[in-house]
Amino acid sequence: MSTSSPILTVRDLCIDLFTARSALRPVDQVSYSVAAGETLAIVGESGSGKTVLNFAPLGLMPLGVSIHVSGSIRFDDKELVGMNDEALRKLRGGSIGVIFQDPMSALNPARTIRRQIAEVAELHLSLTSTQAEARALDLLKMVRMSDPEARLRQYPHELSGGLRQRVMIAIAIAAEPKLLIADEPTTALDVTVQAQIISLLKDLQKRLNMAMVLITHDMGVVAGIASRLAVMYAGRVMEYGPVQTVLTAPRHPYTMGLIDAIPRAEDLPGSAFRGLPGMPPVLGPPIPGCAFVERCRHAVATCETTRPLLAPTADRHVLAACPIVNRSSEALHAG
């Protein structure tokens, strides 16, 4: 893991969403940091706030929702929270590249691949359209597209899902960003293509020395590419630490459950899925205690009333928001 100072530092980030009918807080006091060349994976089930966490501060939210962001996001020595729209717009696509989940719908069906890639280079690198189109060709080679010249002339509907995701990656890295945010980049792809995309992302990251935030719920992807892992539940970070440690020795009951739920090769055919009992809390009124308390086997009375903060565990590189299990594991280690 890189020990250089982080390029992205998120501190106590809270995001509130106000729709016409309701107010909710999908991101609640989240903190993490990522250094250049490092990959942070953010995992959690659907609705745990991982996408909002990354997209809302960048102004990438659907219309009709008003958003309040508090806390701090320092990126490349700039504070993103409260930054004006114009400055933020210059960062998007420039120093911060974004890859979306579904390459089928994320590309414009009415425009050629050439224009969709080239316009990023025109905007952020101030290239002429000829130069930018030459760069688009280089980028398609960089994302290992076969027959790149022909691809440039094509439209998205003429490409397969995997190829479209490569185009999406080419768009995201067109201006050589310092930070790449990938929102479930492999979820919509089939398994063989997933592996190719992940290895491509790894290579590009090394080549461009990008920091990367990977939003996923696929533990296989996490193990393959990330150096650090943040586990989110109901808008809060439950556990945060080096991937190897968190995956092999989870400290938080939620992480344990999540990892235990992954199907294993030794499972008998037809055996029941291991899942976490219960449902995630409905986002709405603030939860006074631990958000996971309803589904937790280890919960005690104070879990209902006092919110556990992210704190170092016995292994000081790993932080977990659960005093109960950590205390008992410390006791176990001591004994």
Next chain:
Amino acid sequence: MLSLVSRRVRNSLVLLVLATLLCFTLVVSAPGNIAVLIAELRSPNASFADIQKIEEELGLNDPIPVRYAGWLTGALTGNLGISYKTGEEVGPALASRIPVTAMLVAGGGTVALLLSLVFGFAGAMWPRHWPDVAGRGVALLGASMPSFFVGALLIYAFAVELRLVPTFGLAGPSSWILPWITIGLLPAAVLSRVVRVGLEEAMARPFALTAVAKGLNRRAILFRDALPNIAPTYINALGAQTGVMVVGAVVVEPLFAWHGVGDLFLTGIRFRDFMVVQACLLIFISFFILLNLLVDIGMIFTDPKLRRQGS
């Protein structure tokens, strides 16, 4: 793509032949004997022999297919028969009127095109702000007022009261303005909503979020990403509205005393001048078929999925 276009052209030709049949049948099967009508026009106390003579002259006793063939070859060479009312050749009369109607529809189309793009785009650029609200208001007004009313209102305001433009007639650019606005307002209203709603829908699609993530500003996203996606829909609607304008010419031309095809058609109907009605119908139908063909080709060129088909 070429095969797709040629297929559309072939279909249009087939349609055109069917349309000529329909035109012909309509007049043949119209109630009343044309020969009686003409005989009465020539002399109020025509005899049965006179009527028979006229029937012979017009070839009304020939078998139907022969009459159709005769009429069609005539029509193809511009000979559309003789007006029962005036006794003039219908062909030249029509030819002198087509440019007037074409000018009216083209002018109205330009008004509709400009207004709809400006209002639709402004509305999408600043949703729920004043350009959007104003555009919506104008669209509602334009769509709910019949053109004869709009025309009368415009004449009263700009010609009678303000005396900026002539009340009627066709003499120079100042006399074009009111008829163009009168005929173009309804299509402008409909099309501005097509643009506004289409752009809003396109902006809600995931590729618009990709464009935001690229760092493009809203105007660039509307122009580069949203607009190409509504082009096929817009061309389709523009075609339909051009049709509406051609029909509208029947009302607007008499209102401004423009002697166009619409005016001729109306007079033809009023005096049961079947040869004129038939000729006008033929022109209208041919134009609609051509219009549909152009719309189809336009959609093939603006929709990449269609464009790549059959190539």
